[in-house]
Amino acid sequence: MDTPLTPFSTVIRTASHEQHTEAETSTFMGDMLGGRLGVDAYTRYTEQLWFVYRALEDGAQSLRDDPVAGPFIQPELLRVSELERDLAHLRGADWRTGLTPLPATAAYADRVAECARTWPGGYVAHHYTRYLGDLSGGQIIRGRAEQTWGFARKGDGVRFYVFEGISNPAAFKRSYRELLDGIDEVVADELERKRIVDECKNAFALNTAVFRELGEEFPLSA
Numbered sequence: 333m334d335t336p337l338t339p340f341s342t343v344i345r346t347a348s349h350e351q352h353t354e355a356e357t358s359t360f361m362g363d364m365l366g367g368r369l370g371v372d373a374y375t376r377y378t379e380q381l382w383f384v385y386r387a388l389e390d391g392a393q394s395l396r397d398d399p400v401a402g403p404f405i406q407p408e409l410l411r412v413s414e415l416e417r418d419l420a421h422l423r424g425a426d427w428r429t430g431l432t433p434l435p436a437t438a439a440y441a442d443r444v445a446e447c448a449r450t451w452p453g454g455y456v457a458h459h460y461t462r463y464l465g466d467l468s469g470g471q472i473i474r475g476r477a478e479q480t481w482g483f484a485r486k487g488d489g490v491r492f493y494v495f496e497g498i499s500n501p502a503a504f505k506r507s508y509r510e511l512l513d514g515i516d517e518v519v520a521d522e523l524e525r526k527r528i529v530d531e532c533k534n535a536f537a538l539n540t541a542v543f544r545e546l547g548e549e550f551p552l553s554a
């Protein structure tokens with residue numbers, strides 16, 4: 333269906349659209365954004381993000397000069413230190429003590445690390461799935477979290493969602509999509525581009541699996 337004329341940013345967005353809806357409407361997300369869960373659930377969710385972003389951002393170092401993944405690696409996106417400030421706020425100064433990933437999170441982080449080590453195209457799929465989502469729906473999540481648990485606007489607890497270095501997210505997303513479209517030039521093989529799209533679907537599935545386990549840990553009593 334997708335001809336070579338379809339921009340890669342459109343191909344990848346269209347291919348993951350259905351799974352995006354699934355992630356967005358997962359029970360855990362719905363309960364969390366609906367204000368039906370306590371701050372402990374939000375904290376546990378933020379902990380999971382820390383494991384995933386550590387894998388993404390540790391992996392970024394060695395990909396800086398890679399022709400496929402390198403252009404995507406931009407310092408204003410980095411989230412680990414923001415997550416650490418949020419976790420210090422949510423869990424206290426010794427936030428690292430006893431921090432464990434859910435099994436689904438460990439699997440997700442392992443896959444990201446594996447892509448970073450062995451497959452730049454796959455890394456791009458994970459990069460897109462997380463950062464473009466954080467710049468989009470992440471803003472909705474931030475607003476709800478501020479409202480529900482009383483975090484200061486754009487303050488500790490929700491810093492993960494605040495991109496201080498990106499003053500115009502819409503423009504940033506446009507240029508990010510241009511980078512995605514440029515993939516056609518560095519990845520000439522259509523089959524390889526398809527593999528990247530499939531990895532993006534895998535990235536969504538890995539996220540959904542984390543939501544599922546979070547949902548099991550925080551079931552609604554009512």
Ligand code: HEM
Binds near residue numbers: 460
């Ligand atoms: C309740 C949770 C979520 C909400 C409310 C939400 C909402 C949105 C919205 C409104 C957009 C469109 C923004 C635009 O057109 O510029 C978007 C885009 C996106 N979201 Fe989400 N989202 C959620 C969860 C997720 C999750 C869990 C992921 C994956 C980890 C994700 C990944 C993405 C990506 C990659 C895009 C960019 C699509 C593109 O334009 O290529 N989202 N989201």
